Amino acid sequence: MLSPKTIRNLSYNKGQTFTERVMNKQDILQRFLFAELGVRGEWVKLGDSWQAARQHQQGGGFIQQLLGQALAAVTMLSATIKFNGAMILQAQGDGPIRTLVAQATHDRKIRGLVRSQSPVETGALIDLFGEAGRLVLTIDAGNGEPYQGIVPLEGENLANALETYFLQSEQLKTRLWLFADQNHAAGLLLQELPAQKHFQADWERIELLASTITRKELLELDCEQVLHRLFHEEKIRLFDPEPIAFQCACSRMRIERTLRAMGRKELEDILLEQTQIEVVCEFCGAHYGFDKVDVEAMLAHDGLSPSSTTRH
Ligand SMILES: [Zn+2]
Known part of the structure; x- marks a missing residue:
């Protein structure tokens, strides 16, 4: 049941303009660049779009958090490439969670779904999706065969599985931090720039600094605060915030x-x-x-x- 406070918050959020949302730093993606180091990054925080996406999904808090992580991830990954259409991140298997789908379009519209057959409250990917678990990343540009990459669903969490995916499929060092709670879904991504000369020591330093981010910080701080907290001694170029919204493509x-x-x-x-x-x-x-x-x-x-x- 909705408490009066929740109802007030919801109606306030619905009336927000984009400027207000930017000021509240949610439903925003921001890209940044360590230009001299050959490393790029992205930060995302989903608020209203996360609430809308999870509204029609089943499962307890843990399963829904996984969906939030997947949505934060696919939003960031879709912004690492230039394309027209939709990027779809899909995890499927024969475990308690059967299907997890998160989708982001080139114009930053997101939607997702999760289907579980029994409740789960914790576990590594193999406990959630079973031995047959697969991670599929699809880019559907709507012109002919979609591009598709598939890797086994291995590792502690979705971030680990995606890091493996990029190393195996794209030969790109990538690190992801993904968190979600009932209010927000947030993510941080670091990726080496393809075909740019850079030094292993620089990547390792940036990665080490980023690794100190906590769940609480990523869910609560805005992009500038996160970047200052992690990299205040580094030279960073921060790009304009990009708005994200929930939008379903069904018709x-x-x-x-x-x-x-x-x-x-x-x-x-x-x-x-x-x-x-x-x-x-x-x-x-x-x-x-x-x-x-x-x-x-x-x-x-x-x-x-x-x-x-x-x-x-
Ligand atoms: Zn729909």
């Missing part, structure tokens, strides 16, 4: 495409048992209903004639 048209792929027979079978085909978006909870007339119109669009005469 009636996309659902229709999925339904059409199921075929007339299956759709008609469902409509024998219920008056409407109900589809609920797993990301945002939006409901889509299709009755007999809708289905007929949808299939007529494909040039498929009614099959009632040929049915057994």
Whole structure:
């Protein structure tokens, strides 16, 4: 149940303008660069966008925190490359958590989902996703085959698994710190710049400094405070903050495409048992209903004639 305080906070947040959000330093991504060292970094903090993303997701605090970490991660990773479309981070396996999906588009719109089959409150990745756990990173630019990289889900946490991914798939040294609680999801990323000459000692120094960040600091401080706390003796170029928002890409048209792929027979079978085909978006909870007339119109669009005469 919402306490009056929570309701007040929610309505206040909804009315915020972008300037106010920047001042509150949430739903923001900031990139920074150690130009002389060949190392780049990113900081992200999700507030309202995190609340919206987790609203329709199941699972207890721990499972939801994992989703928050994945969203912070995919937001930062999507900003390391230039592309048009969506980057999708997916963890799947045969353990208590079946699927974890976090998605970020090139224009910083995020959404995610998590599906668990039994409650878990702690554990390394193998305890959560099982032996068959896989981490899949997809870049879907909407033009032909999406780029996809897959690695086993190994390590203590999602940050470890992603660090392994970048070392194995991209040969890039990468470090990530990911945290989430019920209010915020936050992340810090360091990555060596591809094809830029740099020194191992510089990377190690920056990495060591960054390793002293705590969960509390990353969830509470803003970008400038974090950078000052960690790297106040280093030369850093900080880029403009980029706003992040929750936005689901679902639409009636996309659902229709999925339904059409199921075929007339299956759709008609469902409509024998219920008056409407109900589809609920797993990301945002939006409901889509299709009755007999809708289905007929949808299939007529494909040039498929009614099959009632040929049915057994
Ligand atoms: Zn949706």
